[in-house]
Amino acid sequence: MTQVLRVGVAGFGTIGRVVAKALDEGMEGLALSAIASGNEHKARQAMQQLKTPVALLNAQQLAREADVVVDCAPTAAFMDIAEPVLSAGKTLITVSGAAILQNPKVVELARRCHGRIILATGAFLGLDAVRAAALGTIYSVSMVTRKPPTSLVKAKYIVENQIELLGLTESLRVFKGSAAEGARLFPSNVNVAAALGLAGVGADNTELEIWADPDKTRNTHTIRVDADSASFEMTIENVPTVENPGTGRITALSVIEALRSLTAPLRVGS
Numbered sequence: 001m002t003q004v005l006r007v008g009v010a011g012f013g014t015i016g017r018v019v020a021k022a023l024d025e026g027m028e029g030l031a032l033s034a035i036a037s038g039n040e041h042k043a044r045q046a047m048q049q050l051k052t053p054v055a056l057l058n059a060q061q062l063a064r065e066a067d068v069v070v071d072c073a074p075t076a077a078f079m080d081i082a083e084p085v086l087s088a089g090k091t092l093i094t095v096s097g098a099a100i101l102q103n104p105k106v107v108e109l110a111r112r113c114h115g116r117i118i119l120a121t122g123a124f125l126g127l128d129a130v131r132a133a134a135l136g137t138i139y140s141v142s143m144v145t146r147k148p149p150t151s152l153v154k155a156k157y158i159v160e161n162q163i164e165l166l167g168l169t170e171s172l173r174v175f176k177g178s179a180a181e182g183a184r185l186f187p188s189n190v191n192v193a194a195a196l197g198l199a200g201v202g203a204d205n206t207e208l209e210i211w212a213d214p215d216k217t218r219n220t221h222t223i224r225v226d227a228d229s230a231s232f233e234m235t236i237e238n239v240p241t242v243e244n245p246g247t248g249r250i251t252a253l254s255v256i257e258a259l260r261s262l263t264a265p266l267r268v269g270s
């Protein structure tokens with residue numbers, strides 16, 4: 001008999017709903033087993049769209065119920081979701097690179113308990129090449145993010161510093177520094193910079209600029225890497241989701257792809 005992996009989805013928002021829908025519609029070797037949410041009322045309403053009803057559980061119960069948990073919740077909820085999954089020696093798929101930087105001990109927890117954290121590529125590109133280059137010598141890694149002002153208005157740093165972005169007529173650089181600092185100040189907006197840091201030379205040594213750009217309609221990230229094995233420059237232009245413009249449409253698809261590669265007979269890319 002073929003084994004089917006039970007998948008729990010934690011966080012039923014912009015990304016979580018798309019991932020749950022894909023599982024509900026059928027993915028080879030994978031089945032949606034339960035959902036955890038930060039807002040029970042909204043989650044119950046949205047769960048009515050599922051063809052096969054599943055339970056709404058808390059994070060502890062979800063970790064017991066599922067073989068694999070997909071974390072699609074805000075950065076602040078990461079440890080509540082990750083800890084029970086990893087302590088049980090199970091697999092966590094996440095796109096919260098910023099949360100991993102904030103909680104580096106989570107990697108040790110996974111090691112000690114034989115759990116596994118898969119940081120999906122998310123709204124990004126090129127992490128396979130960066131990881132490979134990191135086996136040699138990387139001289140520099142930098143990233144420039146340009147987002148439409150609407151994608152940045154809810155960012156922690158922008159809100160706390162009351163920076164007015166919606167009336168911009170030209171682009172404004174809102175951050176320049178390390179990816180580590182950028183991920184701390186913009187946790188929901190530059191998870192991709194955190195992932196780039198983790199893949200390459202570390203977030204402290206990865207340079208980052210973030211621009212609010214009224215001429216952009218897409219969340220755009222350009223990375224430049226100079227290494228002894230290769231030099232490369234890549235740009236991705238992500239279509240913002242309607243629900244949460246800071247989140248590109250491709251993010252949920254990347255998570256679905258990460259799930260699919262758990263059971264697919266052929267995996268393309270490292």
Ligand SMILES: NC(=O)C1=CN([C@@H]2O[C@H](COP(=O)(O)OP(=O)(O)OC[C@H]3O[C@@H](n4cnc5c(N)ncnc54)[C@H](O)[C@@H]3O)[C@@H](O)[C@H]2O)C=CC1
Nearest residue numbers: 011012013014015037038074075077095122123188191247
């Ligand atoms: N690496 C990447 O490329 C990207 C990463 N992200 C990250 O993905 C995460 C989710 O993004 P979105 O779906 O756009 O956010 P969202 O705000 O649309 O959805 C988050 C959901 O999590 C729920 N939630 C809150 N606390 C929870 C808890 N303790 N347990 C379970 N659920 C909880 C909320 O009620 C909400 O439904 C964020 O951490 C964001 O920073 C987002 C976009 C790209």
Ligand SMILES: O=C([O-])CC(=O)C(=O)O
Nearest residue numbers: 123189191192219247248
């Ligand atoms: O980096 C993120 O967390 C999200 C992002 O920029 C995008 O969706 O393009």
